[in-house]
Amino acid sequence: MYSVIANNLKKQYGKKKDVVTALKGISFEVEQGELFGIIGPDGAGKTSLFRILTTLLLPDGGTASVDGLDVVKDFKAIRQRVGYMPGRFSLYQDLTIEENLDFFATIFNTTVKENYDLIKDIYSQIEPFKDRRAGKLSGGMKQKLALSCALIHKPSVLFLDEPTTGVDAVSRKEFWEMLRSLKKQGITILVSTPYMDEASLCDRVALIQNGEILSVNSPEGVINSFRQPLVAVKDSNMLQLLNDLQNFEGVQNAYPFGEYHHVVLKDGYSANTVSDFLQQHNYHQPDVKTIRADIEDCFIALMKVSGEL
Numbered sequence: 001m002y003s004v005i006a007n008n009l010k011k012q013y014g015k016k017k018d019v020v021t022a023l024k025g026i027s028f029e030v031e032q033g034e035l036f037g038i039i040g041p042d043g044a045g046k047t048s049l050f051r052i053l054t055t056l057l058l059p060d061g062g063t064a065s066v067d068g069l070d071v072v073k074d075f076k077a078i079r080q081r082v083g084y085m086p087g088r089f090s091l092y093q094d095l096t097i098e099e100n101l102d103f104f105a106t107i108f109n110t111t112v113k114e115n116y117d118l119i120k121d122i123y124s125q126i127e128p129f130k131d132r133r134a135g136k137l138s139g140g141m142k143q144k145l146a147l148s149c150a151l152i153h154k155p156s157v158l159f160l161d162e163p164t165t166g167v168d169a170v171s172r173k174e175f176w177e178m179l180r181s182l183k184k185q186g187i188t189i190l191v192s193t194p195y196m197d198e199a200s201l202c203d204r205v206a207l208i209q210n211g212e213i214l215s216v217n218s219p220e221g222v223i224n225s226f227r228q229p230l231v232a233v234k235d236s237n238m239l240q241l242l243n244d245l246q247n248f249e250g251v252q253n254a255y256p257f258g259e260y261h262h263v264v265l266k267d268g269y270s271a272n273t274v275s276d277f278l279q280q281h282n283y284h285q286p287d288v289k290t291i292r293a294d295i296e297d298c299f300i301a302l303m304k305v306s307g308e309l
């Protein structure tokens with residue numbers, strides 16, 4: 001059975017001339033127990049989608065269900081079953097860690113003691129500071145508290161809206177480890193992120209752009225669908241190199257990627273043809289190598305096809 005089904009969901013804000021279309025007909029399904037990523041840049045529609053699925057916002061069109069319940073008709077029942085960690089910090093800054101957790105337990109008619117097992121691994125890391133006010137916590141600690149609060153009523157589906165935005169690299173890594181261990185407990189998790197590299201940590205991902213889904217696939221499936229030749233190129237003047245590469249007829253797309261430029265080639269072109277082109281343009285020993293696409297290359301290619309890059 002699917003935990004979450006979105007069927008042609010639409011959402012607009014504003015009226016007439018000022019209308020913004022946030023969701024243009026989004027459809028996907030999430031399996032029970034799946035860790036499902038919604039990957040997309042700012043403004044893609046991730047928050048609108050999560051707010052509809054958690055019954056905080058009404059769709060203008062389409063239907064959606066969570067745990068078999070309709071997001072419009074059965075909103076009360078859904079609220080008991082979902083955990084939601086919004087993008088912006090949602091806790092009470094003047095309450096302590098312990099008070100925040102107690103508060104969220106109370107509004108769901110439960111106690112921290114009753115569901116302690118579920119949050120133990122996460123909460124125990126901040127419990128030594130339980131008398132500290134939420135407003136005085138580091139980003140990583142706030143994130144752990146927010147996740148504990150979203151879990152305290154034992155939800156069957158957890159929605160996490162950009163939980164790792166603005167969080168340091170170590171805390172990001174720890175957070176994903178926490179999600180993998182929650183998944184083992186059978187919770188379905190939908191997590192949105194603007195970081196393309198986090199896609200590889202999900203079971204499946206949906207790439208969302210401008211209110212539309214460009215692809216739903218496993219991380220391996222996304223990578224395997226990349227078919228064009230791809231090379232990495234480096235030289236001393238990277239800016240000039242990028243300009244020159246973009247003028248080469250064999251190049252479909254070229255973009256900076258770490259200390260290299262990644263260059264997607266048209267069929268029939270290769271690292272050798274790129275080297276020849278560069279040597280004709282006075283590059284003496286350009287570093288050009290054939291590489292395998294990673295998930296970021298795949299997403300950049302999908303966005304280019306949809307006309308966004």
Ligand SMILES: Nc1ncnc2c1ncn2[C@@H]1O[C@H](COP(=O)(O)OP(=O)(O)OP(=O)(O)O)[C@@H](O)[C@H]1O
Nearest residue numbers: 013014020021022041042043044045046047048049
């Ligand atoms: N209340 C609102 N009124 C008007 N426009 C809105 C409103 N909420 C969102 N939008 C617009 O709808 C589009 C989708 O926004 P949404 O917040 O759903 O995207 P997002 O992917 O979560 O991005 P972000 O991370 O920037 O919040 C954006 O163009 C945004 O400006």
